[in-house]
Amino acid sequence: MTLADAAVDGPTLTNWAGNLTYSARAVHRPRSVEELADLVARAPRLRALGSRHCFNAIADSDELVVLDALPASVEVDTAARQVRVVGPLRYGEVAAALHAQGWALATMASLPHITVAGSTATATHGSGDGVQNLSAAVAGLELVDGTGERRTLTRADADLAGAVVHLGAIGVVTALTLDVEPTYDVAQEVATGLPWDLVLADYDAVTATADSVSLFTDWSGDAVGQLWRKRRVRADGTEDPRRAPAGAVPSTVALHPVPGGDPQSPTEQLGVAGPWHERLPHFRMEFTPSAGEEIQSEYLLPRAHAAEAMQRLRDLSPRITPLLHVSEVRTVAADDLWLSTAYRQDSVALHFTWQRRQEEVEGVLPAVEEALVPLGARPHWGKVFTAEVAGSPAALAAAYPRFDDARALFARYDPQGRFHNAWLERHGLV
Ligand SMILES: Cc1cc2nc3c(=O)[nH]c(=O)nc-3n(C[C@H](O)[C@H](O)[C@H](O)COP(=O)(O)OP(=O)(O)OC[C@H]3O[C@@H](n4cnc5c(N)ncnc54)[C@H](O)[C@@H]3O)c2cc1C
Incomplete structure (x- = not known):
């Protein structure tokens, strides 16, 4: 089921697996980045939603924004060996466009149905001794932060290493730049x-x-x-x-x-x-995965x-x-x-x-x-993990040497806490 198929108004929108009903009372579909920025600047609490493949309430908020009305594109920069992915595209769509132009990504997750923005936000990964996760390919981010400002980050910015796996807490990402290599x-x-x-x-x-x-x-x-x-x-x-x-x-x-x-x-x-x-990927795009x-x-x-x-x-x-x-x-x-x-x-x-x-x-x-x-x-x-053992703020802080730095980064990009939700609070992330 795509987001467009889902009942998106009121408390009936569920995640892909159906084990979670989002509590959001409204789902917005801005048609331009300007509209998105206006929306962010006036909503007390909202979050972006990708293809809804997470199994917990990480994406939930009072209001949700999905980007499927924004124009989408896949633009390869052959000299830089990078691709700029604009809008709410899924890995399967980006991969097919890249391959058609002679380019490839280093890895994919088990399924191609997930969005690039939502997957890289959570450190989604495939497998391989020499293969990093999907987020490691992110060379740049374009986003609307919690103040409604548009920001662009590249590897020249010290913030990028903290901003890529952002759990939806720094803004709404409208485009990403990824490393690519010749197709294989x-x-x-x-x-x-x-x-x-x-x-x-x-x-x-x-x-x-x-x-x-x-x-x-x-x-x-x-x-x-x-x-x-x-x-x-x-x-x-x-x-x-x-x-x-x-x-x-x-x-x-x-x-x-x-x-x-x-x-x-x-x-x-x-x-x-x-x-x-x-x-x-283990599963084909045209079939239900897993x-x-x-x-x-x-x-x-x-x-x-x-x-x-x-x-x-x-x-x-x-x-x-x-x-x-x-x-x-x-x-x-x-x-x-x-x-x-x-x-x-x-x-x-x-x-x-x-x-x-x-x-x-x-x-x-x-x-x-x-x-x-x-x-x-x-x-x-x-x-799904517990808030008492692996997901307790103390366990997460012990597992991540830059945990406090990430919290500080989230606070800088979202000073009013528009992207805060109960899930982030429970795990001590905001
Ligand atoms: C069948 C199945 C197989 C899976 N296989 C794998 C696997 O092989 N490897 C693996 O690591 N994981 C796997 N996953 C997990 C999945 O890849 C991640 O949960 C991923 O984050 C889902 O992406 P999504 O687009 O559905 O994001 P969502 O669930 O919609 O959102 C995830 C997070 O990203 C944020 N977000 C989404 N879009 C934006 C945006 N534009 N701007 C800012 N924030 C945004 C949301 O607020 C939320 O915090 C699997 C899940 C399923 C259902």
Whole structure:
């Protein structure tokens, strides 16, 4: 469902997963940046909304603004190797336009349906030992701040590193500039039967078998459910010598990562090479991604603790597995963005696609977080976590060395607190 399909007036607008109804009493659709600036300057409390793919109340406010009436464009600067993305575009739309002009992004999330502005605001990521999250590609931001002023930030501004992962707290972003590179092909293979013993003994060896590796598991049993490997096709035509790890059996049919899911909806597998944007996301733009009826949680922690963290989750399997659709384990390379979940640490990302049983999921999350927080876990900003353990102001301040600087930055861009909401307050972010 697109935003245009959704009931946007009154208290019936829900997030994509349907586990949250926004409390907003009005949704605005400005037709120009000037109209947007007027709106911001007069609304006591409002926030921007992207494609509604967050699972918590991060985007909620008394009033919401969606940018789908603003003119949109994708403008490549070939000399700078950058693209300016204007308006509320989704990654799938930007990727197709880039590829058509011979350009590419370094990474994509598991789905192409999410907006560039909303995804980079929460440090959305894909997978890969040498691959940073989507926010790390942001070279510039254009926004309307909390006073209604228009601001442009580039890498020459000291604020940019604090402003990219902004959680919607510094303004309404109207355009972003992203780094791009020449287009490339990727081949994707899925295997089953990878023994847990091998993963726990040498996780680094498993993730080194491709440019982007994901493990799909329900944490039970002796073998990981599925191993997804995405490899860039070499431009010089030589063969990639990396093979699936011992014990992993390449699948000869397409597989959906969620048990019972439609095998048509994932991107092409079986090692067939194709354009980067049709392989890096797990799901195709024209299908519903993932399970649909679901809730997600995710925690990123230093990858040195990956094996210990995975073992702790296997120990919790009797409590976790009955509530899961599936879990995914990925890697993300370090960056320098203050509130990035991979800030200054190469990370492992431990993700949960839960069944939509909110109360029971919230019941098990404290145990998950008590296992992972001592290992340095940072919760994904767009997913469900507790305000008592991983999301307590003290835990977040301990996990993010620039936490106080980010709070100060938010206050400078939004002195009247127009973009404040209960979610930001609960986590000590404003
Ligand atoms: C099926 C599914 C799969 C997912 N897979 C992944 C994955 O692979 N990796 C991953 O890291 N995450 C994943 N996510 C989470 C998702 O990518 C993030 O939650 C992302 O932030 C959603 O973007 P959105 O456009 O829907 O933002 P929204 O949920 O609409 O908003 C997110 C935040 O951004 C702010 N915002 C949105 N637009 C603007 C704007 N123009 N200006 C200022 N602030 C703005 C909002 O106020 C809010 O704070 C997945 C989610 C789903 C539902």
